[in-house]
Amino acid sequence: MAVTLKDIALRVGKSVTTVSRALHDFDDVSPDTKAEVRSIAEELGYIPNIHAQRLQSKHTDTIGFIMPTFGPRFSDPFFSEFLTGIGNQAAKMGFDLLVSTRPPGTMELQTYEKNVRSPRVDGFIIVRTRQDDQRIKFLSQMKFPFVAFGRMLDHNDYAYVDEDGEYGMGLITSHLTDLGHKRIAYLDAPGHFMFAHYRRQGFLDGLKENGMEINQDLMVTGDMTQRAGYQLATDLLTQESPPTAIVACNDLMALGAISAAQQLGLTVGKDVAITGFDNIPLAEHCHPPLTTVHQPIYQIGEMVCEMLIKQIRAESLEQEQIILQPSLVVRQSTLGPINTL
Amino acid sequence: MAVTLKDIALRVGKSVTTVSRALHDFDDVSPDTKAEVRSIAEELGYIPNIHAQRLQSKHTDTIGFIMPTFGPRFSDPFFSEFLTGIGNQAAKMGFDLLVSTRPPGTMELQTYEKNVRSPRVDGFIIVRTRQDDQRIKFLSQMKFPFVAFGRMLDHNDYAYVDEDGEYGMGLITSHLTDLGHKRIAYLDAPGHFMFAHYRRQGFLDGLKENGMEINQDLMVTGDMTQRAGYQLATDLLTQESPPTAIVACNDLMALGAISAAQQLGLTVGKDVAITGFDNIPLAEHCHPPLTTVHQPIYQIGEMVCEMLIKQIRAESLEQEQIILQPSLVVRQSTLGPINTL
DNA sequence: ATTCTAATCCAAAACGTTTTGGTTTTCAAT
DNA sequence: ATTGAAAACCAAAACGTTTTGGATTAGAAT
Structure with a gap:
């Protein structure tokens, strides 16, 4: 069915290793080979199998967002705007966005746990922090990356954006x-x-x-x-x-x-x-x-997402904790x- | 790090195969072994590696939803409610939900293509159908599962829900x-x-x-x-x-x-x-x-999602095309x- | 002619699971 | 004693990628 590295390797007459390295622009592949591999990959319409990549590389390039919803008739303009901010930023930085909807409570926490352990996502965005926030406690304790929109009173050694x-x-x-x-x-x-x-x-x-x-x-x-x-x-x-x-x-x-x-x-x-x-x-x-x-809800979505991805990539954040002055x-x-x- | 089948196999003193089959309740594993495997899996906190499963099984148990957004300040109550419907139904049926946000256009279509070919999702939910809808044309042509909220004029041999x-x-x-x-x-x-x-x-x-x-x-x-x-x-x-x-x-x-x-x-x-x-x-x-x-936007979200998952599972749909009478x-x-x- | 270096290349292992195609053991029936 | 069937098990292959730890070749330096 789908085109694999093997198919390209067969066509080029080189090994799978070389094809892989050519596509990743390693410098132990000759320019000629790189060009050939790339052109054939293009021709065959090669798209890497993402599960193989993820199995191998141990990261998912996906961030998780579990929307706290209340009742079925849930409609809050806050969320569509915030989600758009996250979504656009994630796309810009090459990440997928996995969204779940759960009313706050036990099921919600289980969803966090399952996604952490699977491991289905590389980090979470948390929104509308709560007193004694189980989500934050859990993720902190697991040392799992997350960025929150909102502070907490007691426990504040995590990355967040909040408005004053x-x-x-x-x-x-x-x-x-x-x-x-x-x-x-x-x-x-x-x-x-x-x-x-x-x-x-x-x-x-x-x-x-x-x-x-x-x-x-x-x-x-x-x-x-x-x-x-x-x-x-x-x-x-x-x-x-x-x-x-x-x-x-x-x-x-x-x-x-x-x-x-x-x-x-x-x-x-x-x-x-x-x-x-x-x-x-x-x-x-x-x-x-x-x-x-x-x-600026949309911008906060973007910021939070960018901070999370930087954290995942272990890049340093200029500012871990940002409080915005509203007008x-x-x-x-x-x-x-x-x-x- | 994470607990694998191998870890369980070592503990139980059985092979990885047997452990896998025990957990899946195959009938060529003795009841005693099953019980032991399960209890040890529980004890060790085993959670299957989802990428290994997906690499092997060729499906992702994930549905895709690409939100057509306009401009950054995008806020439409329709979407938060619809999304909640999809999200809850997907969770109920054991599926993940991958969400992207794209303004209608070329990028949007590329996102569909990438997700189809990766393969990152098993099917798509399409919303707000358009005249000459490229998304529907593309997915139909690829024979990739999808269900739409909305009909089309010319081309109507696909599953949809629509209001009259x-x-x-x-x-x-x-x-x-x-x-x-x-x-x-x-x-x-x-x-x-x-x-x-x-x-x-x-x-x-x-x-x-x-x-x-x-x-x-x-x-x-x-x-x-x-x-x-x-x-x-x-x-x-x-x-x-x-x-x-x-x-x-x-x-x-x-x-x-x-x-x-x-x-x-x-x-x-x-x-x-x-x-x-x-x-x-x-x-x-x-x-x-x-x-x-x-x-009933929330219910339509649920319906569309359920129809899609049934289609993915190759279960037959009672009704492929549903038109609701609004009041x-x-x-x-x-x-x-x-x-x- | 030998040695060294740099440039290319690649076989095999690894990631963690499921599936294939068996084998072994036990016990009842002949 | 032999056969057959059922129950329980498993080694190895497969999924498609990346990484490891080299191997090979060509050409330059000695």
Whole structure:
């Protein structure tokens, strides 16, 4: 069926060794032979058998990405953009990308283990770090290469890229207090997500710095979906003394909150200010456009992938740990009346 | 390093052959030996070397999915949901999923070729079929297994799942004409996408059936993003005699159109009706909620994946070609005034 | 003529598995 | 005692590549 080194060797009248070395441009093969081998390889349409190569060479030139998915109806713009970043960078550097989808938990960890031991991939990209992150613990302990998007509190001797969520949420808080908001609600994500931890911290610190009290009744938690944002915001806005601003810890929940406010007849930006975090593409073209904090998700995907591949190739990384300063994007969801066109 | 069959064989005092056959439950190994081999394999933490297996067995137990991405800032809820469907089903059936990201074009086709010839995967899932689809032509010609989400016009002797876009768009058109709309605009996707073809056809036929003229000025084309929907709808709604309804061929453009209408001070559902197609999760929780056509994207991902794996395993498919009837989801973007709470 | 060096080349081993084509052993039937 | 069949086992080949550790040849230097 497929063309092998042997076929080429037969045609050229040289050994398999020589053919292999010719194709790899070793210098103990004469220029003439190299040329001939290459032309015949081309002619026969030779493509190396990747499993033979991998069996021999002990590495897979593949990186693994296990997407933590929740429920079947899983849809998060974050992931398609991040995946595109990883995928393009991997291709650029000659690596394959093996993707699995697993809800966080035991099965997820087993998948890591199987892929490490097989060995199916050379390294992993980990996303949305968690408190007491089993994935990171496992891979660290196995000394298996990985790069994470996200820090951890206790255990930080690994390569990562992260955004400074504390700082970003500080920008949001200052922006809102500058506008005079006193009652600010917060749509939190489940506590075990590190990103939620930092963002929440930034919010709380921001309030304190601006001399405001923290009102526990206005701190609520959802599962990061638009649906959750809608639900939580509805509850908040229908209580007797509703907040004048709602800070969501991600854009999706913020979009849900916008719908909820509008459903209640409120004008977002005037009657209530709403902010997000991430700056997903949807944030710009919703109505009103969403004030949020920009995270370069695609670039982070590229960076993380590049760092991982360099680590696999045992090249030194200039920077093992990168924290990006996000920037505030002010749009109409926190400005004056918008129906003035 | 890693535990091999040889290690187990040494421990058990049997040959590598016997160990291999014991682990595969062949019946020419005694029950006692099987038990012993298994317990020692367990004890040593044996995991087969996947490359040796694949080199030997000639199949990869991996399916390929090459995501057609546009630009870096690529974000489409369709893909995260579809990918989750494929990923979960593949895992359930013991297959790996190799994902690449490529903008449609030459590089994309080369990626297919390389993966076929390496051979890196056992089959492909193809998504968003196109007129004169090079991917399908190539794989058909190579007799390489694949299943597509989408039909083609000319060449239809392959396995696919598709939604009946014509029918779905017919539902939309009837719904709008029932509501009395006379000037209906259409936000089309680029003509080479088959799904765009069927949906457009459904729209045009629907108009005709309801005795309406087709106004070419109201047919405009965008790149399926929210941004495009926003732009196109703004243009449409600011012309001297604007449409009373805008039909978008996908939800993302519809969401953009909603923003555009609202930016212009219009109340969507009252001043202008807007519809989408896909029923992405965002459609339910935007404001106003979007009238659209439901496509079970996650399930289609699962189905397509299962069909592909069955095809690879040379099991017979009950149905090689499946066309799903979508259903209309009427929400407030095509109803009366909504700010009435 | 001999030795040395550099330029080419290659047989065989190795990677870890599965499969092929057996062999050996045991025991019942003749 | 001999035959046959069934049960249990295994050496070697095969998959296609890379690497190891040389071998061969030609030409230059002695």
